[in-house]
Amino acid sequence: MSTTNHQVRLAARPTGLPKPSDWNIVEEPLPAPGEGEFVVAISHLSLDPAMRGWMNAGASYIDPVEVGDVMRAAGVGQVIASEHPGFPVDSYVYGTFGIQEWALSDGRGVLRIDPSLAPIATYLGTLGMTGMTAYFGLLDTGAMKEGDTVVVSGAAGAVGSVVGQIAKIKGAGRVVGIAGGAEKCRWLVEELGFDAAIDYKAEDVRIALRTAAPDRIDVYFDNVGGEILDAALTRLARGARIVICGAVSQYNATDGVQGPANYLSLLVSRASMTGMVVFDFAPKFREAAGEIAGWMQDGSLISREDIVEGGVAAFNETLLKLFAGENIGKLVLKV
């Protein structure tokens, strides 16, 4: 057992895309667990677009990471030393452990996970917060009904790829993904069963939606904001629901967020745009995860993780893959 822990701490609040100098990689001795504590050897860390918001000062749906703090991140790993009866040595756990190699925990907010049901990294994605976000955003906030046309942006990402698959499983009439690049679009249609995919890098999304969503859009699940949100607003069906899950195109904007200029189509279409934060649905996570695990077991839902090797030192460069749209599926950093 190593006696040194490497941590990634916020050195400065980034302007625009985070850069290496915004972080300090520090070495700390690994403490032994006290009464009611345990130590986790973190094996995988979750990288999410929302992390960019946590780096900013000011109130949001969650407190910011303070300068000097270990960067907040969800992780999975194995208990290697324990003075806590609920988390014995060798058990596998999920928690908000931060970007580091080892975590000392008192068990608050930590869940035990079962590596025999799915690969451990899946608990950061499809069986974790991104899967929950997709499930509740689509079915609860988006109130998807059988026969609906569902359009999702960031469709090859961790959340979007699950949104589209759950929509098909739940009887959507048509599921359209918007993603960047031919490879992602092929994957959505050929592997995941989307009815159509629009490559926003090669097509005018507004025009492509006329063909891809001929009956207009009942549920638009937005992960990206910006011009793609504006394009979707031009194709709403009467009573459409827009789910605002994220806005990855805007998180690094240095000259202000681009508001949706076409928002008045909410009026024309008697449509709604609603923000969702996954934590609000925590009391129903267990049930949803069970349903998703069933779909994975019977093959109706494919979970894909984009696992990057490199350890915590590779955090910043790996995170940038999200904003460059380079990942397919859930982006995970292997420690």
Added chain:
Amino acid sequence: MSTTNHQVRLAARPTGLPKPSDWNIVEEPLPAPGEGEFVVAISHLSLDPAMRGWMNAGASYIDPVEVGDVMRAAGVGQVIASEHPGFPVDSYVYGTFGIQEWALSDGRGVLRIDPSLAPIATYLGTLGMTGMTAYFGLLDTGAMKEGDTVVVSGAAGAVGSVVGQIAKIKGAGRVVGIAGGAEKCRWLVEELGFDAAIDYKAEDVRIALRTAAPDRIDVYFDNVGGEILDAALTRLARGARIVICGAVSQYNATDGVQGPANYLSLLVSRASMTGMVVFDFAPKFREAAGEIAGWMQDGSLISREDIVEGGVAAFNETLLKLFAGENIGKLVLKV
């Protein structure tokens, strides 16, 4: 009885604010009613911000007015000749008669009104579509609950002034109006019973809302869009509902609509933004009008009309008062 009818017909689709040359004022002989028809002497015409949208080409919640057509407008008047048993001579009526002095009608979409209950122009405002818009926008789309903080923009206008009063009647905890000018703000607080008013011409709305809505906003009823919508977005309570009723600040924009840059606070606040069109609530109009009439009779709701003399020839200059924010209460053109 005059044998000549003056009509205002769309001559050209306006760019920006409509100007006199966008209209033709034509004289036409007044036809006699055929079987099943009647002639209305129009006494008052309704002027509404939404008219600006009807002048544009393209699909909206209602067909555009075509170049050459009489401008669409709701009006009230008295039947002066009739071959229709349902609308005898001397009866008072409401209908979409257009900007003209007389209208020939077959009765479709026309309602008889009772001038003994309220002044006839009130049927264009508080007892008409603007009252219905306020009622259903606040209570149905906005789902206002007792104790809510309600903020309304365009608060001294036809819809806004009724929204605030209904909110008070229905038990809102706090009602704040946003309007332009000290006179309007005084009227809202001293005459209509708003708890506070913000003069957007003299105050920074974003800062003023901190004091005026200390518990944040549960329902924001938006008539204006633009910077005021963006300011309201910074003060949402958890689960807030934004009602998009109109965007008078944007209707004459020649360089595109300004989208709400702060729309991501929908996510932070788990809030929604929903468009409403009053016609969708038509089956419930009668019941709502009865309730509103009761409030007017017991003095708990004040209806104010800003009646401009001048006849149909004054249509364009009178309409511009709406976009300059010069009216208090419902703007009505007396024929």
